[in-house]
Amino acid sequence: MTRKKGPKIVVIGGGTGLPVILKELHQRNAEITAIVTVADDGGSSGIIRDYVNVVPPGDIRNVMVALSDIAPEFKDIFQYRFRSQDKFLAGHAIGNLIIAALSEMRGGIDPAIRELSEMLQVEGHVYPASAQPLVLHAKFTDGTLLAGEAEITAAHKDIKEVWVGNNPWSENKKPHAVPEALQAIEEADEIILGPGSLFTSILPNLMIEDIGRAVLKAKAEIVYICNIMTQKGETINFTDAEHVRTLNRHLGQNFVDTVLVNTEIVPESYMDFNRYDEVSKQVVHDFKGLREQGARVISDNFLLLRDGGAFHDGQKVVDELMNVCSNPIKKRD
Template sequence: MKILLQWLYPGLNIKRWMILFSVGLIVLVFGMVLIMNYQVFGQMEESILRLLFFLTGTYSYTFLVVAGVGMVIIGAICMLYAVRKLVQRFFYLLSPDEKNLSRQIASKMELSRGMKIVAIGGGHGLSMLLRGLKERTSNISAIVTVADDGGSSGRLREEMNIVAPGDLRNCLVALSDKETVLEQLFQYRFSGEGELAGHSLGNLFLAALMKEFSDVQGALETASTVLNIRGRVLPATTEKIRLLAQMSDGETVAGESEIAAYIASKGGSIKIHHMSTVPKDPMAVGDALESIRQADIITLGPGSLYTSVLPDLLVPEILDAIKSGTAPCMYICNIMTQPEETKGYTVSDHLKALIDHIGSGVIDYVLVNNAMPKSDVLQCYEKVGAAPVIIDREEIAKLNVLLIEEDLIGSDRKAVHDTHILSNEIIRIANLLRTNISPEILAEYLGRKR
């Protein structure tokens, strides 16, 4: 009762509409009584009839019916108007800064019925993809690598004995419902030369939550609520893993940041031969495994092949869940090569590297960009040793992976995926795969060069 009475406090502008609703209800009930000729308000009916006789010289129960109909209409109008105003007032009191709230509620309901997508990866490639996907569905599960050991993430990882928060932070911000000052603060990076120099505020916030909850998932759930994200952000594992790279020169390099530095120190002449983790078989997060089992489609990448995409797949339980699940798995190939990891790689080279680690038959489709970036953009990449990834169709066909080609960079012709084009293409492919079209016709249609 006390909670109900709180809605009657002054200043809420609710009482007036509640009174109007009550008056409308009383008028409607009285009108219904007159129509049905019940003697509930006998004295009042008698007064009305006397007035009618005084004015016209006759008694007429038809007049009572007409009066009742009029009262029912007036009462219904008052009640509907009061309900409309009450709903508007409740919405304003609950969310005063929101405009077109009903439209936003409808949009959220539509997104909640969207495709169930599991996006696996890390780095800027995954966060770019998530920004587009959240406009098409809220059933997104981002499974993120936590092997980063450089920059702010690396420092917090070592000093506080937690998993790397950087990629988790980027994905949280990417999935946030809308751009706000809070999201901008999450990405704010301290400058100067003090202890905070180089740290991201979002990294510090996540690190504090992890220590407070002593649980990575609890920290992410709290941060997700604060940012009001669409979907879920899940670490591949809650163990503090470290990457090990066996190089083509026989050396073994430990640590994500050290791998790139070692290749650069050799002038890019050596390549990564094999990747593994320490500990060798990290335990997966249960919610991540459940998301994979319920997915409509699973995407790998885009992002650094060896340090963003592969680390998640080196968690045995995640790989087993993908293999045993029914959802198709699609690798999204990078547009440009990376000097520190994939210099000179073709699309088939990317696929072979994945297959060497996870086995054949896991990746069903590979989505590649077939549009060429602008010449001035390519010149900038050439200066750092990067080039467009070549689509070697014959070699791809030998790997038993269906090639899907599409212009994924849009009219800007930059050497990065257009987030909306990419997400729309993923939804299109996923919808086609859910149809009853025969596999042969579907494969022919998806494999056409567009």
């Protein structure tokens, strides 16, 4: 279910950070399009993609719930994850199974998402970055190579670059984007990257050649929401400028227009590093390095402390995103 709204905002990424922003954007006067990574091969999503040959459904599920207008109790059912004692279904979310079933019933992920969007009363557009599940590849600074998002992250080595390829059973030689996603990028007033894992949630989308090309050609303001904490196996010791430098390097030019960075200190004593074991330490600021890359820097207290972890405060971030949309530095026709 979609309604014509105000500014056209495209959000690109995956993981747990994306729904936080989408849920708040959903409350605003915006026409939202979410473009979601399909390179996840861990957990329930990875198991389902291997058995059913469907794009990993987990990130799509979370995004659809964030944009859904159905009653909370129905969202809870859709999001319910079976307990480990259930063995056969252990770890699977009901929504993942429904997405996989509809993909099989309707002959692909696109008709499945359209039908499920109607059922869930989704306000906005949700597109997988590609209709095919993709494999993430990485080259590390020591020259070694690995394939598979879960293995890349688990290696806990410094990543030099990533790229994506089709899974072994795909008939296509090169990954291609969903056409509707490319159209949304072309028509957008604002394109938001993140928050999320730099190498495994954001870059896999941009490494699909036609998505990367569309972003570079976009007339929209391109905003990167920098992570609050560094991530083991991905961005250990990265400054905010190094996050942006990595994005720019992968697309071959400085394309990020505006960067949102949190300046509030995360109390180390608050963090539950056992629960958030992939988190390392707070991202260090390098405003000079950001500006040298041509980026406008918007710094503020965007921090939300919750459940022993450091998260973005969706309301504060989206307040700023809407301000940026009203006052872009990138001129549109």
